[in-house]
Amino acid sequence: MPSQPLLQFTGKSIYCSVADAHIDPWIPVDKAIITHAHSDHARWGSKHYLAHKDSEPILRLRLGQDISLQTVEYGEKFVINGVTFSLYPAGHIIGSAQIRVEHKGEVWVASGDYKLEDDHFAVPYEPVKCNVFITESTFGLPIYKWQPQHEVMSEIDTWFAQNKAEGKASVLMGYSLGKMQRILKNIQLPDEPIYAHGAIYTLNDRLRQAGFDLPELTLVTKETDRKLFRGALVLAPPSVDSSTWIKKFNPYSLGYCSGWMALRGAKNRRAVDQGFVLSDHVDWPDLNRAVKETGAEKVFVTHGYTSIFSRWLNENGIEAGEVHTMYGNEDENEEEEVVQDAAVASESYEQHKAKLDDEIENTSKEKSPTGDLGVEGGREL
């Protein structure tokens, strides 16, 4: 009788039956090991969470201040019922981790989301040798080949400088968690204040409080004098382009940072003035490189171009299978986030901030009010 595989795809998580632990479960469970704090991987309601220590501020912000959360360092080993777990950097966003699972000499790695390029904020990706590798395939097509980060960043610098010269605001959209910190760490920061939407402001504030080196941002509120936006940099989540919130920056140029900007169709559909091809996922060459470097004899391909990438691996002598998960949103919407009426969010900020400060001081047991602000969710229609 064949023994059960070390990790199983149960339809509600990546599950280790020996340890009775779930990796990135999408329903509430007892023991949840979280690769990273994006909302399609870190879901609400589990009894106990385990994640890298750098994920803590965001997880508490998003899942509740009072969740039961154990944190570990990269490389630190912990054993559950004879199964050894350890986390290794995935380079995707702050605190993101690949989960290494070892039992009776067999090693599996669930990599969550990852990228190989050092973004100067998240700890860079480290290849981990394993027998079985579970990989994403968000950009698993050979059309996706990223430019080096410094080139994209200097495109952003140029765009911003030009807008500034023309007296326009530069409204730069991108995913609040990950993309925005990466941008702040790599562009030439202006001397003037950088403005931010509530979703981004809150995250940035939390990360700064947790001791991360990020510049201070200025929250855009209803009261902010519109004249101040002239020539300023404004950071916004991707959903604002169809909101009324954005009108206050007129005249402005709209930029969008996303891997999807590599395609004209996606860029034109977004109707942005400037698309910056910047992704926190591996592109095609790096995806192939990462798989090779693990030395895995079997690969499971999750969210993205699963069937295509697994066929490609099989044809190239690496046994691969596709797995359907609820990570990502198939091959679209890498980074859609639900930001409820942005204007309302800004208004309620003061109220929220007061609560936030209270919480931090008193570590109150009250449920965090994260529902109002800065919460990213999978797009539910």
Next chain:
Amino acid sequence: MKQFAELFMNLDRTNKTNAKVELLKQYFLTASDEDKIWALTLFTGRRPSFKVNRTMVKEWAAQEANIPMWLFQESYHSVGDLGETISLLLPKNQTFDSDKTLTDWFHYLGMLPGMTDEEKRDHIIQAWMQLSQHETFVFNKLLMGSFRIGVSQTLVVRALAEATEIDSNVIAHRVMGQWDPADTTFEKLILDKGENDNASRPYPFFLAYAIEGTVADLGQPEDWFAEWKWDGIRSQIIYRNNELFIWTRGEELSTEKFPELHFLADVLPNGTVLDGEIVTYQDDRPMPFNVLQTRIGRKNLSKKVLEEAPVAFLAYDILEANGVDVRSHSQQQRRAELEALHAQMPAQRIFNLSPLIDFKEWEELANLHSLSREQNAEGFMIKRKASTYQVGRKKGDWWKWKIDPLSVDAVLIYAQKGSGRRAELFTDYTFAVWGEDGKLVPFAKAYSGLTDQEIGQVDYFIKRNVLEKFGPVRTVKPELVFEIGFEGINESTRHKSGIAVRFPRILRWRKDKKAEEADTLENLKGILEMYK
């Protein structure tokens, strides 16, 4: 080429008309005359064919990119544009410093037709290796692409008019007709130095907007003409310097396709330009459009086709009489001139007048409107008697009043990703109605009619409800119901359903209906019987 590639990318990026005109204008002000004429060639849909086989180009690109063909195809399906796919797949060039101009590249491509496949391959790969990603994309468009970047001829004309400070109506006329970038220059064509003897050149068509509100809003009925709106091919017939030219609205010189009309060369006075509709015509009335369709695409018009689908020209306007441009005359005056000309003509059934409809009150006209389908017409054209013949689509003097489309409720069963702006989104749908055996029978494909938001929602549904994959086509769980409108319906042996509908489009999403409540094939056949 760098300049043109930049223009192309910038045009592609904006959807603001004024910004596009400004970009084009700047290009026309700064590019060399040589490049300008080539750019104009592209923007007016005159790209020469370089006789390359797209399948081979795909294979060469896949080889260069070092990927199997299936992976190339998957990539293509995601991108939706062949030229762009290739530009993304090719290995990135370290050195691309080609300073060849747009004109140089056209000359380079001009060498292709005489080459063997092997030579073509080397020639094209050689070019790819010299170009940046954006340039490769534009080069591929020159090589084999359709040039759809939301730049209409009207925009190009506007930009040219602004750049040259020549009246836009004059420019519109000059860029029409038959010209070849290889043997004309920007100066000759646009600045009109020595090129005004172009006998075949048609006038820009005057186009109508759909009527807003009701006809009664147009004012006094006696100020207006009404004609049937024929469902044929809008055409201009030109007879100048003893030569006959037939142009269709798509600016295609189609003289050879309509031998029935060639007798006009013997009877029309020199310097005549007529505007009207070519229709298939039998027993003194037009036949349905699908009869005309049977001969449009054909290279050889067999005797059988000419017998089964004979055409006639229904004239409704005269633009040039005895060599004089009469577009500034009033509609009423031109109609009189047209009628006078027609009166002298033989074979009046083949060169016929589109009759004016006799009406005193709008109400009368409205009653007649409901008889359109019986006339094989699509409704009415309503033209102000005092109006001149204008250029392009203008509001105010010409209106089309179309009949409401026929419609059925149908179920979405197949979907395919779109291209261009809609790449990566499922936007091309196939709809089905219920057959007698209780199975869904596909009957129409439709692309348009939904808002961007609805497209997003349908796309979301499709991605989560795929049942099967056949290449780029996905079979979707039959659940969503849409009201599908169409202009005409005919029997068809080519379609499984036995019917073919004309201009199918989505009228609205019937979220209130379940798949079981969609219409049946029997309903469709009922509509067919009514309009046979």
